[in-house]
Amino acid sequence: MTEADLIAACRQGSGRAQKLLYEQFAGLMLGVCLRYLRRREDAEEAMLGGFAKVFQALDQYRHEGSFEGWIRRIMVNEALGQLRRKEPLHLAIDDLTYDVPATAAEAESHLNAADLLGLLAELPAGYRTVFNLYALEGYTHPEIGELLGISEGTSKSQLSKARAMLQRRLAAASQQASPASTSSPKELYATGRY
Numbered sequence: 001m002t003e004a005d006l007i008a009a010c011r012q013g014s015g016r017a018q019k020l021l022y023e024q025f026a027g028l029m030l031g032v033c034l035r036y037l038r039r040r041e042d043a044e045e046a047m048l049g050g051f052a053k054v055f056q057a058l059d060q061y062r063h064e065g066s067f068e069g070w071i072r073r074i075m076v077n078e079a080l081g082q083l084r085r086k087e088p089l090h091l092a093i094d095d096l097t098y099d100v101p102a103t104a105a106e107a108e109s110h111l112n113a114a115d116l117l118g119l120l121a122e123l124p125a126g127y128r129t130v131f132n133l134y135a136l137e138g139y140t141h142p143e144i145g146e147l148l149g150i151s152e153g154t155s156k157s158q159l160s161k162a163r164a165m166l167q168r169r170l171a172a173a174s175q176q177a178s179p180a181s182t183s184s185p186k187e188l189y190a191t192g193r194y
Helices: 003-011 015-036 040-060 067-086 105-110 113-121 125-136 141-148 152-177 185-191
Strands: none
Touching: 003 015, 003 040, 015 040, 015 067, 015 113, 015 125, 040 067, 067 125, 067 141, 113 125, 113 152, 125 141, 125 152, 141 152
16 A cells, blocks of 8 residues: 555545554654653653544645655644643753863764663753754754744754753763773773773
């Protein structure tokens, strides 16, 4: 069954087609929701609410652009709504204002994708939300401002702060994952790690 056939069958109310569509996109869309919401239960609730909206709004899909992208936009909006209800965005958080040293290029190589997503999940809600919308979803700062009800400047500031915090946490996690990289050759030789 092609994507167009699946969409047409869903529009006609076919439960089988709706189940197929859900199964095809549920895992990916749960991942989208998890990037915005800390608790899995909240992400699952947002995803289910998002799918309900997808099925209600299928007549509005005009086959312009990717169907997955259309679903993703619905899920992002649903996750943002859930986030507003469950976890205030606190967009004015500025807990660390000092200069951030550059992270070594090899630091990222010591961490896997799950570790990086874990670091992202630990960010304050406002930082995490703006970072996700900008870096992962591809929204512009004016679009983010409109979605979140903030100014373009606030969006840019939150992104900058999110990146800085991620760099600090990435550097710390990298040092924990690879303590040998901070040791001198003499120390490595003395400990037998050279």
